[in-house]
Amino acid sequence: MTKNGMRLTGVRKSFGGLEVIHGIDLYIPEGAFVVFVGPSGCGKSTLLRMIAGLEEVTDGEIAIKGRDVTDLDPSERGIAMVFQSYALYPHMSVRDNLGFGLKMARTDASEIERRVRSAAAILKIDHLLDRRPGQLSGGQRQRVAIGRAIVREPDVFLFDEPLSNLDAELRVSMRIEIARLHRELGNTMIYVTHDQTEAMTLADKIVVLRDGRIEQVGSPREVYEDPANSFVAGFIGSPRMNMIEATWSGDETASVGNGSIKVDLSQTKPSTGEKILLGMRPEHLIVTSGVDDALQVTVDVTEYLGGTRYLYCQTEDGQAIIAEYRDGPEIDRGDTLHLHCPPERRRYFATQGERLR
Numbered sequence: 001m002t003k004n005g006m007r008l009t010g011v012r013k014s015f016g017g018l019e020v021i022h023g024i025d026l027y028i029p030e031g032a033f034v035v036f037v038g039p040s041g042c043g044k045s046t047l048l049r050m051i052a053g054l055e056e057v058t059d060g061e062i063a064i065k066g067r068d069v070t071d072l073d074p075s076e077r078g079i080a081m082v083f084q085s086y087a088l089y090p091h092m093s094v095r096d097n098l099g100f101g102l103k104m105a106r107t108d109a110s111e112i113e114r115r116v117r118s119a120a121a122i123l124k125i126d127h128l129l130d131r132r133p134g135q136l137s138g139g140q141r142q143r144v145a146i147g148r149a150i151v152r153e154p155d156v157f158l159f160d161e162p163l164s165n166l167d168a169e170l171r172v173s174m175r176i177e178i179a180r181l182h183r184e185l186g187n188t189m190i191y192v193t194h195d196q197t198e199a200m201t202l203a204d205k206i207v208v209l210r211d212g213r214i215e216q217v218g219s220p221r222e223v224y225e226d227p228a229n230s231f232v233a234g235f236i237g238s239p240r241m242n243m244i245e246a247t248w249s250g251d252e253t254a255s256v257g258n259g260s261i262k263v264d265l266s267q268t269k270p271s272t273g274e275k276i277l278l279g280m281r282p283e284h285l286i287v288t289s290g291v292d293d294a295l296q297v298t299v300d301v302t303e304y305l306g307g308t309r310y311l312y313c314q315t316e317d318g319q320a321i322i323a324e325y326r327d328g329p330e331i332d333r334g335d336t337l338h339l340h341c342p343p344e345r346r347r348y349f350a351t352q353g354e355r356l357r
């Protein structure tokens with residue numbers, strides 16, 4: 001089992017003496033769809049490019065199917081990469097764009113034709129084979145770029161923000177296409193994106209990176225419901241999880257302003273007076289009439305989004321908090337409300353970020 005996947009061991013990268021990837025250990029099972037997410041500059045693309053062989057590894061090892069590929073050329077790794085920019089040859093037809101890499105590798109003409117036809121059928125671009133890239137829409141160009149990866153029949157597909165040049169609607173349909181492609185081909189896919197929805201919907205495993213280190217690896221459900229720390233909790237989910245600073249009162253409660261919230265910590269007990277963070281997602285906050293186990297807030301701004309509304313509020317001690325509000329009486333700027341988060345939905349963190357349980 002282990003030997004068929006991809007393994008990164010102690011992978012580091014420095015640019016001119018400055019280390020940006022600080023020792024990544026990661027196992028990717030064969031056939032998995034893995035998404036790298038993290039803030040700009042955290043090293044997602046650099047890591048992907050090291051896997052592709054486009055960037056040298058400063059230290060550590062990358063193995064694919066038990067074979068050390070760390071020092072191999074990109075063409076020898078059994079991988080194919082799809083770029084954000086498509087990188088198509090403008091003067092060549094779609095057919096020639098698809099077959100070009102194989103032609104360079106001196107693949108037999110009939111084999112090229114077979115693979116091009118098969119990729120075109122999978123991507124439903126058969127009718128576009130004689131066109132040039134300039135005569136295609138953005139979505140069609142991206143299909144050709146993906147097709148060029150498919151014809152190489154790689155073990156692993158790498159995607160570097162492949163949909164970020166497309167408009168919102170096309171992104172959704174291409175995202176569904178990529179999910180279908182993964183189901184049909186069953187190959188390992190590694191995907192870099194800024195887009196939360198892409199990460200949550202495509203991934204079997206999400207790798208959350210920060211400053212060149214892995215913060216958490218888990219299924220979309222795990223990183224959303226069971227974040228390892230306040231960084232992951234804040235990064236996954238939109239709008240982000242509210243982090244409200246509260247003072248531990250010593251009697252299983254923590255206070256925010258004049259209100260007090262029950263805090264169920266079985267493993268770590270803070271000391272009395274210590275600050276902790278209450279993590280509460282906007283979608284889990286309920287406007288309640290009771291004041292018990294609720295935060296008193298004042299509404300600053302309401303945002304109407306059709307199916308839902310966001311209430312931008314402030315706690316009594318001036319901390320910002322966002323609540324999602326679906327149905328109920330009209331709420332306006334300046335209103336005072338009480339927000340309750342069901343205990344099983346709350347997550348607790350130390351002020352330095354570590355998860356408290």
Ligand SMILES: Nc1ncnc2c1ncn2[C@@H]1O[C@H](COP(=O)(O)OP(=O)(O)OP(=O)(O)O)[C@@H](O)[C@H]1O
Pocket residue numbers: 015020038039040041042043044045046047194
């Ligand atoms: N060729 C390079 N020379 C020097 N530093 C680089 C080079 N490429 C990347 N870096 C640095 O390495 C770090 C990681 O960059 P990388 O592009 O991998 O981040 P990223 O997570 O993909 O960011 P983004 O989401 O903005 O694309 C950044 O600090 C970046 O400035």
